Amino acid sequence: MDPPILSIDSGSHPTTSPDVCRSKFSNSTMEIRKPFASVTMGEEPxxxxxxxxxxxxxxxxxxxxxxxxxxxxxxxxxxxxxxxGGSKIYWRGLYSGLAGNLAGVLPASAIFVGIYEPTKQKLLRVFPENLSAFAHLTAGAIGGAASSLIRVPTEVVKQRMQTGQFTTAPNAVRLIVAREGIRGLYAGYSSFLLRDLPFDAIQFCIYEQIRIGYKIAARRELNDPENAIIGAFAGAITGAITTPLDVMKTRLMVQGSANQYKGILNCAQTILREEGPAAFLKGIGPRMLWIGIGGSIFFGILERTKLLLSQRHFDLGQKS
Known part of the structure; x- marks a missing residue:
């Protein structure tokens, strides 16, 4: 978890002396000239x-x-x-499928961050300090791959309910399996990975690198609003970049047994031929808004929870 002074790794405790802090800051300011923001790892095992x-x-x-x-x-x-084409969307049932989706989001988010954090910390000890971005990219991709086993079925059920195909999550799961088999719950899996692995890697890398650089410039730990703003920026930028992949993923997931598209390449070709290049940016506004605000909330809560857990570990260590 993040320590209260300048050392960026979560391993250290809030007992760093002023002289050590000044030394670390002096070294950190020299690192700014490196290609990526650097990380000073704590000495705790x-x-x-x-x-x-x-x-x-x-x-x-x-x-x-x-x-x-x-x-x-x-x-x-x-x-x-x-x-x-010019089809209209309907505005009823905007929370359709939320309960079932939360049943998947909770374990998926837990798995993602649970894999990401220790993987990131381990890789930061392997990569040179000036290549910390590669540690963040790799950890994000690994965390995304692990959580995809839960995230994809959750996403399939959610999007089928959002488009009015089913009314309840259990009913959706039962009918999808009955009509399409277990594979139906993993419809669009390859397109999901194509979108989400780079998304997870890029978003967390942008967030971590900006946060590290900001810490060095500010000479202190960041507060909750600052973490939230950085998270919003990282989310919005990454969301915009990956919108074309998200469009294809959505089309593949909601087509059901109709099999209008025969895979990612065929989906891309069909959309381009029938609807033009602009179709690949459908939903970019809501997507940037959703992921930008989501990044703000997610990273703000994530850092606050990590800090509370870190303080709890420290307090327990002091008592023992």
Whole structure:
């Protein structure tokens, strides 16, 4: 978890002396000239299990709050993306499928951050300091791949309900499996990975790197509003970049047994031929808004939860 002074790794405790802090800051300012923001690792031995457990708790908390607050925007985005030509979208049932989606979001977010945090901390000890961005990119991709096993079925059920195909999550799961088999719950899996692995890697890398650089410039730990603003920026930029991939992923997931598209390439070719290049940017506004606000809430809650857990570990260590 993040210490209260300049050392960026979560391993150290708030007992750093002023002289050490000045020395670390002097070294950190020299690192700004390197290609990527650098990271000073703490001296405490790496505790994989603690990092995993803390990540699971922080990820689950942040994921559930974000999904609950922003679900209506996501519903509008999905309906915009599946609309063909001049079709109108409907505004009823914007929270359709939320309960079932939370049942998947909670473990998926827990798995993602639970894998990301210890992987990131381990890789930061392997990569040179000036290449910390590669540690963040790699950890984000690994966390995304692990959580995709839950995120994809959750996304399929959610988007089918958002587009009015089913009314309840259990009914959706039962009918999808009956009509399409287990594979139906993983419809669009390859397009999901194509979108979400780079999304997770890029978003967390942008967030971590800006946060590290800001810490060095500010010479202090960041507060909750600053973490939230950085998270919003990272989310909005990454969301805009990956919108074309998101459009294809949505089309593949909601087509059901109709099999209008025969895979990612065929989906891209069909959309381009029938609707033109602009169709790949459908829903970009709601997507940027949704992910930008979501990034603000997610990273704000994530950092606050990590800090509370870190302080709890420290207090327990002092008592023992």
């Amino acid at each position: 790496f505790n994989f299990l603690r990092a995993l457990c803390d990540g699971v708790i922080a990820g689950a908390t942040a994921g559930v709050v974000v999904e609950t607050v922003l679900y209506p925007i996501d519903t509008i985005k999905t309906r915009l993306q599946v609309a063909h």
